[in-house]
Each structure stands twice: as C-alpha cells, then as structure tokens.
Amino acid sequence: MQIGMIGLGRMGGNMVTRLLKKGHQVVAFDQSPEAVARAEAEGAAGAHTLEELVEKLTERPRAAWVMVPSGDPTSQTIRRLSELGEPGDIVIDGGNTNWRDALKDVEVLKAKGLHYLDAGTSGGIWGLKYGYCLMIGGPREAYERCEPVFQALAPEDGGLVHTGPEGSGHFVKMVHNGIEYALMQAYAEGFEIMKQSTAFPGMDMHAIAEAWRSGSVVRSWLLDLIADGLSKDPDLGSIEGYVEDTGEGRWTVAAAIDEAVPAPTITLALYERFRSRMDDTFADKMLAMMRNQFGGHAVKTTRP
Structure with missing residues (x-):
C-alpha cells in the first residue's frame, strides 16, 4: 500500500523504516531536509512540501499519516490536507491529540469529503523493533482501506484494535x-x-x-x-x-x-x-509554621 508520512521525528522516522521493511510505499515529508534525505536513503519517496507529498500519492483514495506535535501543528497540517486532498482521501492522526480537539479536526475534513482516522500509538522508540500498539478510531471503511499499514506497524501477535468512531482512538490512548x-x-x-x-x-x-x-x-x-x-x-x-x-x-x-x-x-x-518539580514549597513551609504555632513544634530555619 502507498501512504504519506508527515513528520519524520523519532516516531515518524521509525515508522517509515518499519513500513518500508514490510514492503509498503512511503512518501515522506518533514520540514527538515536532512530528515527527508534519511528517509529517501532507506527507500522512501521524499517530499519537501505538503503539496509535493499529495502530488506523489498516486493511489486512490490517498492516505496520509500525520505524525507531528499535537495541538496547532497537527490541526494546521490537517486543515492544509483538507485543502489539497480530494473527497474520499484519508487522513490519519497518529499524535497524542486531545480527543476533543480531534472532533474539531474531523469536521474540517468532513466539510471537504475527506475521512479521518485517529491512531492512538504506543510503543515509543522500541516500536521499530517490536511494533506499535495501535488504537484506531474512525469509519470502518476507511479503517479497512488502511488496515494493511496498521498490520505492518503493529506487533505480529496483535496490538491492533478498531475502537469505534472518530475520536475514540485518541480517547482510548x-x-x-x-x-x-x-x-x-x-x-x-x-x-x-x-x-x-x-x-x-x-x-x-x-x-x-x-x-x-x-x-x-x-x-x-x-x-x-x-x-x-x-x-x-x-x-x-x-x-x-x-x-x-x-x-x-x-x-x-x-x-x-x-x-x-x-x-x-x-x-x-x-x-x-x-x-x-517543586522543592521547599510555600505549602510545606505553611505546614511547618502551623505545627509550630499550635503545638510549639520545632521548625528548621533557612540559612541567612
């Protein structure tokens, strides 16, 4: 299967490697030219803009996996894909997106006729070797279209579940x-x-x-x-x-x-x-002060 990977950091880069080893075609994009070059050296087709990535995705419907920081970077990427894609295309959000924010991204894609899958992804840096546990939310038809990619990323003995409608994958994660x-x-x-x-x-x-x-x-x-x-x-x-x-x-x-x-x-x-993340807090000082006030208990004083 052909898939686009947007974001080639520790997780995205390793996922590209695993997919290529499993025989899938990957179009890889990152804002870092060095990251794109590394993906190309492994056999991926490199893209230096989202427009180029969409153009190089020749299978229909297209499928693009977003693996960038959650929040605005993810939502902005999804919004741009909604403008570049065609009805029926599939966008997969594999970051740690808040499920409530995911529902907003769903509406952006639905307005243009695109499908959204949220892929709660666990496995960290070890996923390349052992596989990633994937919790996928979204329409069943879109899930089945991308299932070969999910199976390639998941461990051989399981670690893959379709959790329900859009947003449920992020909720479960x-x-x-x-x-x-x-x-x-x-x-x-x-x-x-x-x-x-x-x-x-x-x-x-x-x-x-x-x-x-x-x-x-x-x-x-x-x-x-x-x-x-x-x-x-x-x-x-x-x-x-x-x-x-x-x-x-x-x-x-x-x-x-x-x-x-x-x-x-x-x-x-x-x-x-x-x-x-706290040391010698105001609350702890207040506790010590109260004990001293009501019971005369000794306190440790600060050094001058």
Whole structure:
C-alpha cells in the first residue's frame, strides 16, 4: 500500500523504516531536509512540501499519516490536507491529540469529503523493533482501506484494535497513558521503600528488578526497562528527580471527573509528577509554621 508520512521525528522516522521493511510505499515529508534525505536513503519517496507529498500519492483514495506535535501543528497540517486532498482521501492522526480537539479536526475534513482516522500509538522508540500498539478510531471503511499499514506497524501477535468512531482512538490512548502514569508511580514507590529500608539496608535494586521479571505477578515491559536502567546506573545518580507530563494524564483525570468515575490512583500519580518539580514549597513551609504555632513544634530555619 502507498501512504504519506508527515513528520519524520523519532516516531515518524521509525515508522517509515518499519513500513518500508514490510514492503509498503512511503512518501515522506518533514520540514527538515536532512530528515527527508534519511528517509529517501532507506527507500522512501521524499517530499519537501505538503503539496509535493499529495502530488506523489498516486493511489486512490490517498492516505496520509500525520505524525507531528499535537495541538496547532497537527490541526494546521490537517486543515492544509483538507485543502489539497480530494473527497474520499484519508487522513490519519497518529499524535497524542486531545480527543476533543480531534472532533474539531474531523469536521474540517468532513466539510471537504475527506475521512479521518485517529491512531492512538504506543510503543515509543522500541516500536521499530517490536511494533506499535495501535488504537484506531474512525469509519470502518476507511479503517479497512488502511488496515494493511496498521498490520505492518503493529506487533505480529496483535496490538491492533478498531475502537469505534472518530475520536475514540485518541480517547482510548489517553486512558492508556493515564494507566501508564499509575503503573510507573507504583513501581517508583515500591523501589523507594526498598531503597530507603533501615531494616534491610543496601539491597540490590537491580537484582530485585531482574528477579521480578520472571514468574512475578508484577512482571511487565516497564519492569524490563527498570532493570535495564538500573543495570547502567544502579543509584540513578545521573538523573534528576524531575518528572514532566505531556497532558494525557490531566485529560484522563478530567474525563474521570466528567463521567463521575473515581480515579484516585491515576490522579495521585499525576499530582506526584507535579510534586517532583517543586522543592521547599510555600505549602510545606505553611505546614511547618502551623505545627509550630499550635503545638510549639520545632521548625528548621533557612540559612541567612
């Protein structure tokens, strides 16, 4: 199958490589000429503008995969494709787009007779080797037209689901990432308890992680990554404990509130990420001050 790939960063570039290895034809576009050249060297047809990409997509209906940063870059790209494409063409949004924003992009394409598929994509930098888990929302006919590409990108043993109408793929991926926040936080807390143990000091965190990888109820790919990271830096001395969030956790918590669904674990995992970016906070100082005021408890004073 022929497909256009817009955005050749870590994810988009690796997806081009995987598709070419699986025998698909790829027209590759990126704002970086160097990225386009790398794709061409692997066998893709390069394009240096969206107009050129659309022109080089000769199969009908055309299919173009958008893999650029979510938000305005994605929406602007989709709007331009709606102007360049023809009725029946298919645009696939593979970024971490908020599902509410996706519904707005759907209307832009529908107004011109184009179809929208939202491809929630998980797998990160390892997807090239192991495949990407794909959560696809959109019309069944458009999904089936692009299914050969989805199957090529997905792992051989599964990892592909049609979730429902437009927007549902991003919604499912959002919840997926919220669960990811909670799982990561649980692992981090568990290893911290063992690391700080006064009853059993000096335990080998890497050895424990390696043991848990086999036969344990808590074995997982995340645990594999933990073991790999600890093998290289047992005390994580080269890393600062500052954890960013990219939005999906916030959106998951907001969705839980909208649906009146209790989600304390995911919510606290998100708050812990906020906490990781704060040091000696005003709130902590106020807590210490109140204890001192009502009970005379000692406080640590700042150095002059």
